[in-house]
Amino acid sequence: MSESSPGVGGLTFDKSRxxxxxxxxxxxxxxxxxxxxxxxxxxxxxxxxxxxxxxxxDAIFNEQRLQIIILQVSIIGIIxxxxxxxxxxxxxxxxxxxIVGATAMIAMSFAQVAEVNGMxxxxxxxxxxxxxxxxxxxxxLVGLTCGVIAGGINGLLIxxxxxxxxxATLGMMVTARGVAKWWSxxxxxxxxxxxxxxxxxxxxxxxxxxxxxxxxxxxxxxxVYGKHTYAIGSNxxxxxxxxxxxxxxxxxxxxxxxxxxxLAAIVLSAKNLTAQSGMxxxxxxxxxxxxxxxxxxxSGGRGSILGTVIGALIFGVIISGFTFLRxxxxxxxxxxxxxxxxxVVLDQWxxxxxxxxx
Amino acid sequence: MKxxxxxxxxxxxxxxxxxxxxxxxxxxxxxxxxxxxxRNGMEDYAKGLDGVDIQVEDATDDVGKQLDQINNFIASGVxxxxxxxxxxxxxxxxxxxxxxAGVPLVYVNREPINVNDLPDNQAFVASNEIESGTLKAFEIxxxxxxxxxxxxxxxxxxxxxxxxxxAVQRTKDVEDVIGMDMCNFITIIDKQTxxxxxxxxQNLMTNWISSGTPFDAVFANNDEMAIGAIQSMKAAGIDMAxxxxxxxxxxxxxxxxxxxxxxxxxxxxxxxxxxxxxxxxALKLARGExxxxxxxxxxxxxxxxxxxxxxxxx
Numbered sequence: 001m002s003e004s005s006p007g008v009g010g011l012t013f014d015k016s017r018x019x020x021x022x023x024x025x026x027x028x029x030x031x032x033x034x035x036x037x038x039x040x041x042x043x044x045x046x047x048x049x050x051x052x053x054x055x056x057x058d059a060i061f062n063e064q065r066l067q068i069i070i071l072q073v074s075i076i077g078i079i080x081x082x083x084x085x086x087x088x089x090x091x092x093x094x095x096x097x098x099i100v101g102a103t104a105m106i107a108m109s110f111a112q113v114a115e116v117n118g119m120x121x122x123x124x125x126x127x128x129x130x131x132x133x134x135x136x137x138x139x140x141l142v143g144l145t146c147g148v149i150a151g152g153i154n155g156l157l158i159x160x161x162x163x164x165x166x167x168a169t170l171g172m173m174v175t176a177r178g179v180a181k182w183w184s185x186x187x188x189x190x191x192x193x194x195x196x197x198x199x200x201x202x203x204x205x206x207x208x209x210x211x212x213x214x215x216x217x218x219x220x221x222x223x224v225y226g227k228h229t230y231a232i233g234s235n236x237x238x239x240x241x242x243x244x245x246x247x248x249x250x251x252x253x254x255x256x257x258x259x260x261x262x263l264a265a266i267v268l269s270a271k272n273l274t275a276q277s278g279m280x281x282x283x284x285x286x287x288x289x290x291x292x293x294x295x296x297x298x299s300g301g302r303g304s305i306l307g308t309v310i311g312a313l314i315f316g317v318i319i320s321g322f323t324f325l326r327x328x329x330x331x332x333x334x335x336x337x338x339x340x341x342x343x344v345v346l347d348q349w350x351x352x353x354x355x356x357x358x
Numbered sequence: 359m360k361x362x363x364x365x366x367x368x369x370x371x372x373x374x375x376x377x378x379x380x381x382x383x384x385x386x387x388x389x390x391x392x393x394x395x396x397r398n399g400m401e402d403y404a405k406g407l408d409g410v411d412i413q414v415e416d417a418t419d420d421v422g423k424q425l426d427q428i429n430n431f432i433a434s435g436v437x438x439x440x441x442x443x444x445x446x447x448x449x450x451x452x453x454x455x456x457x458x459a460g461v462p463l464v465y466v467n468r469e470p471i472n473v474n475d476l477p478d479n480q481a482f483v484a485s486n487e488i489e490s491g492t493l494k495a496f497e498i499x500x501x502x503x504x505x506x507x508x509x510x511x512x513x514x515x516x517x518x519x520x521x522x523x524x525a526v527q528r529t530k531d532v533e534d535v536i537g538m539d540m541c542n543f544i545t546i547i548d549k550q551t552x553x554x555x556x557x558x559x560q561n562l563m564t565n566w567i568s569s570g571t572p573f574d575a576v577f578a579n580n581d582e583m584a585i586g587a588i589q590s591m592k593a594a595g596i597d598m599a600x601x602x603x604x605x606x607x608x609x610x611x612x613x614x615x616x617x618x619x620x621x622x623x624x625x626x627x628x629x630x631x632x633x634x635x636x637x638x639x640a641l642k643l644a645r646g647e648x649x650x651x652x653x654x655x656x657x658x659x660x661x662x663x664x665x666x667x668x669x670x671x672x
Binding site: 047053054057062064065067068071072101116117119122123180181185186187188190191201202268271272273274276277278279319320323324326328 | 387551586593
């Protein structure tokens with residue numbers, strides 16, 4: 001790509017209109033929220049939110065807190081990476097939470113051990129067939145295939161039948177949840193192999209999230225795939241006239257979003273050592289909210305993976321901060337809602353300030 | 359000729375419906391571990407009975423949908439309805455709808471808010487929630503005493519979904535036990551909801567651990583949350599022998615965690631027993647027989663000493 005278009009991409013990009021990256025505003029919000037919790041902690045709890053106050057630990061920061069802030073959002077964060085691309089494309093994906101449920105059930109059923117505490121696995125789905133203690137690559141491939149199929153159906157419906165993305169993915173949301181419940185008739189599936197459990201153990205979910213975030217940030221910024229995604233989201237007709245195969249590209253983006261949702265399912269079930277058909281309920285909305293808070297425009301064409309990652313961190317700080325202040329979960333939800341609305345209002349206002357098209 | 363055929367067909371149709379008793383069941387959700395055992399208990403029991411048809415619907419945790427399902431059952435002329443309420447405070451409308459249509463109604467597992475003024479042909483089958491939380495909390499209190507912590511101990515309390523009566527009752531049970539002279543050495547540091555979920559419990563526990571306050575026990579309103587708490591504590595390097603963890607339900611996962619030495623106390627709720635009890639009550643009401651309006655299936659305490667007796671039950 002030429003040097004005159006440094007990455008944000010899209011056909012409407014005009015360097016003169018933007019003086020600072022929008023991610024900076026989101027980052028400022030993250031810092032502000034963190035400072036508020038730190039101050040409230042000092043005043044109300046006589047304790048620090050971020051810094052270490054234990055005498056027996058030699059550290060500047062409260063490392064456990066920093067870890068949980070990102071750990072508790074990294075799984076939905078993985079979904080949000082895909083959702084971000086879908087939204088930049090000008091679409092929406094409501095099915096990711098249900099894809100998580102279905103994939104977790106199906107992948108976990110191929111990841112079970114034969115024996116627990118010396119007895120046959122009481123939850124074994126395929127004990128009779130002998131499909132237990134399988135190498136980890138099998139549940140991984142099975143799981144990712146689920147995501148590719150679900151995302152592929154979403155993409156094909158949207159690209160070739162003209163159904164609005166909202167409706168197509170709404171259908172998938174209901175269908176995939178049905179699959180999740182049908183797979184084991186509602187029974188949870190537990191006791192995976194050690195190698196499968198390792199995918200979700202400790203901070204591994206965070207490493208997977210960060211690795212994928214960096215990967216997709218670079219892909220969106222520097223590859224043709226990224227340019228086309230922004231171009232279609234900014235102006236689909238213009239993109240089509242400039243020779244982009246819009247339909248094919250849409251399918252590709254939805255497949256990637258489906259794959260990321262199914263990967264999140266694998267990490268989630270490995271972390272919890274169980275798969276339940278109710279897993280992932282409302283995750284799609286949290287993922288969309290992370291992207292929106294991170295400055296991804298619901299009208300398409302604008303936003304970045306970096307913004308979504310910061311949006312996810314804002315979620316994490318709020319959850320941890322409220323637990324730290326020992327406030328009830330009700331308030332968390334209220335504040336989360338207010339922040340989502342606030343982010344969109346800010347985004348609209350910023351667009352008007354830039355004099356750009358809304 | 360044609361009319362005779364239709365008449366014969368109609369009679370045949372009517373006689374089959376008259377012979378088979380149909381029960382419509384609306385479950386709060388299909389994807390809950392415990393409720394699935396209960397649902398299977400009902401279906402297996404009904405299968406074993408002659409001429410009992412059972413139709414089970416999933417309310418997907420949606421109050422409005424559940425009421426619609428009940429009205430649909432009434433409209434399709436079932437002989438009795440069994441409801442596992444999504445929201446125990448929203449049962450008034452369901453009772454009223456069934457009463458107006460003269461269809462018997464049985465609430466199962468979750469105690470409806472109008473349990474004390476149910477119409478004559480309605481009943482409630484469950485275990486008495488006061489037992490579950492109390493049995494668990496008292497056992498943990500005794501264990502802490504046995505460990506020599508009677509001089510003062512701290513604990514966290516994990517609650518289920520706050521719209522659910524079991525969560526409210528089990529939380530109150532723990533608080534009541536801690537209010538007793540024998541157990542008032544225990545202080546609750548904080549109580550939060552993890553919405554019955556293992557993943558949310560993991561995150562909540564890690565957030566608590568990161569505050570650095572030492573604790574001796576974790577009371578969880580159900581086993582899934584207890585397991586989530588255990589997973590977080592193990593990840594943080596806490597020795598499970600030094601913390602008392604208690605749940606409720608005695609699920610397979612929990613019993614195996616107890617065998618492994620991680621979970622200390624749980625309480626067995628006879629899901630299948632509740633299921634068959636509800637079907638029994640529904641059938642009796644449909645036949646106009648007398649039924650106790652509150653049928654309680656007892657809870658049983660499960661500890662490492664008797665865990666083997668329960669392994670194949672839920």
